[in-house]
Amino acid sequence: MNNSERMDMELDQTWMQTGEVVESRAPGKVIICGEHAVVHGTGAVAASLNRYTVVRMNRPPAHVGDNGVLSIHLPELEVRLKWTVAYLKQSLPSLDQVQPNPLTSVGSENIKIVISEFVEKEMPRNSDKGSIGGVQAFLFLYVSILGLRPLEAVVTSELPVGAGLGSSAAFCVSVSGALLTLAGKLDFHPQSSDGIRWKDILDTGLDLVNMWAFEGEKIIHGKPSGVDNTVSCYGHVVHFKKGQITRIDGQVELRMLLTNTKVSRNTKALVAGVGERAERHPEAMAAVFQAVDSISDEVVKVLQSPIEEATVPTPETISQEDEEQKAEERNFAQSLFMSEGMVINTSKTDGNKLSAPPRPKRVHVLTRLEELICMNQGLLQCMGVSHPTIEHICQITSRFNLCSKLTGAGGGGCVFTLLPHDLKDIQKVRHQLQLAGFECFEAAMGGKGLQIGFRSSILPSP
Numbered sequence: 001m002n003n004s005e006r007m008d009m010e011l012d013q014t015w016m017q018t019g020e021v022v023e024s025r026a027p028g029k030v031i032i033c034g035e036h037a038v039v040h041g042t043g044a045v046a047a048s049l050n051r052y053t054v055v056r057m058n059r060p061p062a063h064v065g066d067n068g069v070l071s072i073h074l075p076e077l078e079v080r081l082k083w084t085v086a087y088l089k090q091s092l093p094s095l096d097q098v099q100p101n102p103l104t105s106v107g108s109e110n111i112k113i114v115i116s117e118f119v120e121k122e123m124p125r126n127s128d129k130g131s132i133g134g135v136q137a138f139l140f141l142y143v144s145i146l147g148l149r150p151l152e153a154v155v156t157s158e159l160p161v162g163a164g165l166g167s168s169a170a171f172c173v174s175v176s177g178a179l180l181t182l183a184g185k186l187d188f189h190p191q192s193s194d195g196i197r198w199k200d201i202l203d204t205g206l207d208l209v210n211m212w213a214f215e216g217e218k219i220i221h222g223k224p225s226g227v228d229n230t231v232s233c234y235g236h237v238v239h240f241k242k243g244q245i246t247r248i249d250g251q252v253e254l255r256m257l258l259t260n261t262k263v264s265r266n267t268k269a270l271v272a273g274v275g276e277r278a279e280r281h282p283e284a285m286a287a288v289f290q291a292v293d294s295i296s297d298e299v300v301k302v303l304q305s306p307i308e309e310a311t312v313p314t315p316e317t318i319s320q321e322d323e324e325q326k327a328e329e330r331n332f333a334q335s336l337f338m339s340e341g342m343v344i345n346t347s348k349t350d351g352n353k354l355s356a357p358p359r360p361k362r363v364h365v366l367t368r369l370e371e372l373i374c375m376n377q378g379l380l381q382c383m384g385v386s387h388p389t390i391e392h393i394c395q396i397t398s399r400f401n402l403c404s405k406l407t408g409a410g411g412g413g414c415v416f417t418l419l420p421h422d423l424k425d426i427q428k429v430r431h432q433l434q435l436a437g438f439e440c441f442e443a444a445m446g447g448k449g450l451q452i453g454f455r456s457s458i459l460p461s462p
């Protein structure tokens with residue numbers, strides 16, 4: 001039985017009441033470039049992934065009152081919890097007295113402390129930190145947005161948890177989306193573009209979801225930049241810097257392979273580790289972050305450039321251009337020829353003149369992107385967040401002239417490999433990765449963000 005069938009069965013068995021049933025789905029993400037540095041204020045480019053976390057919530061009818069229960073089922077964490085509302089009110093008196101205000105997160109810090117103490121007390125002693133963090137984030141969002149009311153929730157996911165694909169953000173976004181829908185705070189586009197099941201949310205509502213999801217991410221992550229929840233919420237490919245987002249409607253369609261190292265890691269610890277390294281070596285790390293920022297800027301330019309191929313300059317074309325442009329292009333051309341195994345005879349270069357290549361060479365924009373991705377992987381090594389398994393995957397894919405880098409927090413998790421459109425032997429690459437013990441899958445980037453689905457009679461009027 002797959003996840004969705006399991007959820008359906010569960011819903012049908014337990015939720016056949018007349019209450020409201022809402023579904024919410026939020027995508028995972030890949031970071032094309034800029035992770036970690038983005039926490040320190042530089043830019044990152046990220047895209048939503050066609051894999052989702054889905055929440056189903058049932059709010060029983062009002063007459064159920066305090067005899068109703070709050071039940072949370074998180075199958076990915078093997079967590080099932082249930083309390084009567086009466087018990088919650090008795091255990092959390094300070095929260096019972098506050099009227100929830102879904103429109104602002106002011107005052108959240110106090111609620112977080114109360115919830116954290118409650119979860120420590122209620123969860124089994126041997127619970128792992130991941131489960132505790134997930135339950136804390138859920139309860140915090142529930143109390144803040146809906147208050148202490150009966151609710152049944154199941155959260156399943158197509159994303160590997162804790163593997164760099166933004167599972168924590170998809171969790172926070174989908175939970176916030178469902179709760180805000182039940183609280184009546186979201187408005188929907190009259191025409192749903194995904195059939196009757198999924199509705200798109202108007203932007204003001206998405207801003208609200210993103211604000212709450214960020215608060216949830218803080219509980220799981222410690223110090224998130226906000227890039228993961230933003231991409232999961234709004235979807236598409238975005239450039240993110242200091243909370244500012246710019247959607248990139250690029251010309252270049254990206255294909256990628258994701259390989260899971262299966263090495264478990266924790267984003268909170270990795271982000272903290274980079275922060276400590278930055279404190280030990282402030283200047284060196286500032287330079288590393290600055291280099292990542294330049295890479296992100298260039299990735300944006302490449303993604304927005306026309307699909308037609310760029311021409312690598314010949315000596316004739318160079319002589320027509322200004323000096324600065326010449327130097328930049330010469331370096332780029334040299335690095336390309338070198339990476340293709342061609343020998344550059346530097347003695348033949350004369351000042352700004354490039355030794356003549358055999359013939360004018362045309363370079364696809366994807367080649368530039370690949371090079372930037374490799375550079376970013378090198379800088380992530382400098383930050384101390386790579387891992388031998390990540391390096392191993394990079395080596396395997398480089399045998400096929402493919403470029404890979406970690407995505408997300410690193411330290412294990414998933415590696416992302418850019419696939420050229422004309423790549424014919426993808427099966428060979430996959431086979432080599434599988435022989436080395438890795439699991440991989442092809443995924444699409446840049447789809448929609450959060451969407452809401454309704455069951456029964458509560459479809460919003462068009």
Ligand SMILES: Nc1ncnc2c1ncn2[C@@H]1O[C@H](COP(=O)(O)OP(=O)(O)OP(=O)(O)O)[C@@H](O)[C@H]1O
Nearest residue numbers: 130133134157162163164165166167168267408409
């Ligand atoms: N489906 C889920 N159900 C419950 N909790 C989840 C779920 N998905 C993620 N989480 C919470 O998020 C934590 C994993 O988040 P973490 O940030 O470490 O990894 P990630 O988000 O998958 O990767 P990255 O942040 O690098 O993109 C889990 O331990 C859990 O607390």
Ligand SMILES: C[C@@](O)(CCO)CC(=O)[O-]
Nearest residue numbers: 035036224225226408409
């Ligand atoms: C490592 C990090 O940069 C990305 C995790 O997907 C953390 C963050 O931005 O919050």
Ligand SMILES: [Mg+2]
Nearest residue numbers: 166168169267
């Ligand atoms: Mg995360």
